[in-house]
Amino acid sequence: MEFHAVRFPKYAAKVLVFAPVGAARLVVRLLRWASAEDGNWDLRQAAAQRGDADTWMKLDARRQRQAKWRWSLAAGVGAVAAAGGMVLVFGDAPWWWRAAALAVGLPVLARAGRPADRPITDRVSQGKTYRKLTADLVRRALMSLQLAGINSAVAKDPGAISFPVEIHRDGPGHLAIVDLPYGVEAADVIARRGRLASGLRLPLDQVWPEPAPGHTGRLALWVGHEPASQMRQPSWPLLKGGQVDVFKPFPFATTPRMNVVDASLMYRNWLFGGQPGSGKTFALRLLALAAALDPRAELRIYEMKGVGDFKALAPVCAEYGNGFDDDTLTGCAQLIEWLYEECQRRSKRIDHYAAAGKAPENKVTPELASLKGSGLHPLVVCLDELQELMLSPHGRRAGEILEKVIKLGRALGVVLIIGTQIPDKDSLPTGITRNVNTRFCLSVADQTANDMILGTSQYKLGHRATVFKPGPPTEGGEAGWGILRGIGETGARCSFYVDSDQAARIIDRAVTLRRDAGTLPAEGTQTRETSPAYDVLADVATVWPAGEDAAWNETLLELLAEMRPEVYAGWKPAQLTSALSTHGVKVGQVGRRIDGKTVNRRGPHRADITTAITDRNHKRSAE
Numbered sequence: 001m002e003f004h005a006v007r008f009p010k011y012a013a014k015v016l017v018f019a020p021v022g023a024a025r026l027v028v029r030l031l032r033w034a035s036a037e038d039g040n041w042d043l044r045q046a047a048a049q050r051g052d053a054d055t056w057m058k059l060d061a062r063r064q065r066q067a068k069w070r071w072s073l074a075a076g077v078g079a080v081a082a083a084g085g086m087v088l089v090f091g092d093a094p095w096w097w098r099a100a101a102l103a104v105g106l107p108v109l110a111r112a113g114r115p116a117d118r119p120i121t122d123r124v125s126q127g128k129t130y131r132k133l134t135a136d137l138v139r140r141a142l143m144s145l146q147l148a149g150i151n152s153a154v155a156k157d158p159g160a161i162s163f164p165v166e167i168h169r170d171g172p173g174h175l176a177i178v179d180l181p182y183g184v185e186a187a188d189v190i191a192r193r194g195r196l197a198s199g200l201r202l203p204l205d206q207v208w209p210e211p212a213p214g215h216t217g218r219l220a221l222w223v224g225h226e227p228a229s230q231m232r233q234p235s236w237p238l239l240k241g242g243q244v245d246v247f248k249p250f251p252f253a254t255t256p257r258m259n260v261v262d263a264s265l266m267y268r269n270w271l272f273g274g275q276p277g278s279g280k281t282f283a284l285r286l287l288a289l290a291a292a293l294d295p296r297a298e299l300r301i302y303e304m305k306g307v308g309d310f311k312a313l314a315p316v317c318a319e320y321g322n323g324f325d326d327d328t329l330t331g332c333a334q335l336i337e338w339l340y341e342e343c344q345r346r347s348k349r350i351d352h353y354a355a356a357g358k359a360p361e362n363k364v365t366p367e368l369a370s371l372k373g374s375g376l377h378p379l380v381v382c383l384d385e386l387q388e389l390m391l392s393p394h395g396r397r398a399g400e401i402l403e404k405v406i407k408l409g410r411a412l413g414v415v416l417i418i419g420t421q422i423p424d425k426d427s428l429p430t431g432i433t434r435n436v437n438t439r440f441c442l443s444v445a446d447q448t449a450n451d452m453i454l455g456t457s458q459y460k461l462g463h464r465a466t467v468f469k470p471g472p473p474t475e476g477g478e479a480g481w482g483i484l485r486g487i488g489e490t491g492a493r494c495s496f497y498v499d500s501d502q503a504a505r506i507i508d509r510a511v512t513l514r515r516d517a518g519t520l521p522a523e524g525t526q527t528r529e530t531s532p533a534y535d536v537l538a539d540v541a542t543v544w545p546a547g548e549d550a551a552w553n554e555t556l557l558e559l560l561a562e563m564r565p566e567v568y569a570g571w572k573p574a575q576l577t578s579a580l581s582t583h584g585v586k587v588g589q590v591g592r593r594i595d596g597k598t599v600n601r602r603g604p605h606r607a608d609i610t611t612a613i614t615d616r617n618h619k620r621s622a623e
């Protein structure tokens with residue numbers, strides 16, 4: 001019934017189209033019948049071909065006799081129909097008479113008018129498999145999972161699976177809240193989503209088990225009327241128009257029930273993880289597009305896969321890098337260093353505004369973000385495929401600094417958005433994972449990857465992005481689907497889909513917004529406001545203590561700080577070690593005799609510094 005109810009407007013339109021055709025057809029049929037031509041047509045034809053005029057005359061006389069009464073009957077029917085029509089149209093019959101006549105008459109006419117192969121109503125058997133969720137069905141499906149805990153409990157007590165709330169309609173589907181037998185966890189069921197779907201005889205993406213609040217044995221099983229892949233996700237509400245305020249929520253994804261989930265950028269850091277084809281880049285790009293639609297937000301993007309998924313955004317970026325070559329990775333590492341300095345600059349500015357009473361809680365406010373010259377405008381930095389940087393020689397230091405930036409940046413208007421394919425601890429330092437507050441885990445291969453992205457124990461709690469199939473929906477995959485944690489309740493979400501052409505059109509709008517606001521970066525100028533430039537190799541060589549083959553980091557730092565306090569003041573020895581290591585200089589133990597005793601501390605050898613400088617000069621002249 002419900003199936004037909006939703007299709008009523010479609011049926012009504014079809015009826016209106018086919019009814020006039022049907023009326024004409026019926027009139028033609030009536031006239032043919034009245035003329036009685038069809039009755040002995042074949043016999044008359046045969047007689048005519050034989051030249052048997054006598055028989056033909058007899059047959060035709062018979063036809064005429066028949067036609068006579070049929071014509072009178074047809075005329076009668078015509079007169080009654082015409083009179084009835086006149087009364088309905090011009091008479092003072094009550095409105096519901098007319099409505100009833102239309103309700104009965106039009107479908108009859110439409111039935112006569114429709115082509116034989118196009119029924120007015122859709123056949124239910126052709127529709128999607130729709131199954132009203134009943135307690136019996138859920139029980140049967142749960143039993144089919146072959147979970148010992150469920151089956152043995154139900155064998156003893158058929159009421160071991162209970163429903164604290166009656167199964168009810170919830171959006172375009174039904175929701176069953178299920179209390180599983182004692183000791184069975186909702187997570188055990190969620191891990192067997194495929195079997196559960198089989199038990200319900202439904203496609204996988206129509207069956208959405210999730211942990212329900214209350215206790216770990218409580219399952220929220222939502223079953224859609226249609227598979228998610230067949231439900232048309234609405235297009236991104238910001239596709240055609242609109243602006244974003246990064247301090248306010250904007251649409252980001254939909255739930256399986258097609259409810260819109262809003263996301264926000266300010267005071268957040270995002271981590272996107274997933275295997276190739278999971279839709280990670282598209283989801284991350286959606287956030288970048290949203291940021292582009294706030295003309296105050298400065299965008300800096302590095303995509304280290306090198307395919308140019310973010311190229312459309314380049315015109316609005318203050319900095320954009322694409323690739324995994326040495327230069328791009330170095331650029332990204334320098335951006336991270338710059339971010340850390342920027343955080344320090346911003347925290348001084350915040351102090352200044354806090355003292356003036358303009359930054360309560362020592363946080364960037366929308367007012368400060370909009371204030372030209374405050375230096376506290378939103379800064380959105382996207383680093384996609386971060387594993388490329390982390391696994392490069394820049395990785396260690398970049399990881400350390402990025403962790404600091406994540407910790408500091410949130411209150412300072414710096415939003416970091418990170419995407420990675422490989423979330424192991426070398427590709428994504430745990431210091432970073434621990435400090436992000438919003439995570440979107442798309443299809444991943446295993447529990448480890450799941451928990452690296454979503455956080456410890458999430459897999460155990462039933463938040464499992466392993467259930468999603470990678471690949472675009474056109475090929476049966478579930479790209480765009482993932483578990484979103486940190487915004488509202490943790491659960492399965494599908495990010496809005498915006499293809500590259502649409503992205504380019506959105507950026508056209510963003511360019512206009514930024515041109516009007518005076519924030520469009522001038523073409524070809526990728527600027528970073530920086531501290532005075534420094535070259536650690538050259539600086540170390542300059543301050544090198546005369547006559548020494550090796551020197552302690554501490555000694556060097558003292559000399560460096562004297563030479564360039566604005567750069568080196570406050571550096572820790574480990575910082576010098578890692579700065580030198582990015583240039584290939586190894587820092588080892590250096591022994592010195594102090595008060596007659598040998599003291600070992602870390603430091604570089606002069607020869608290594610000289611070699612590194614020579615190598616660099618060679619490389620530069622080769623380029």
Ligand SMILES: Nc1ncnc2c1ncn2[C@@H]1O[C@H](COP(=O)(O)OP(=O)(O)OP(=O)(O)O)[C@@H](O)[C@H]1O
Pocket residue numbers: 274275276277278279280281282283305421471472473479480481494495496497
């Ligand atoms: N939300 C979505 N809805 C529908 N299709 C999507 C969605 N997101 C992505 N896709 C499709 O899936 C494909 C893969 O997406 P994407 O390139 O973002 O994957 P990825 O996880 O970044 O993969 P890789 O790591 O290889 O770059 C895209 O070509 C796109 O067509």
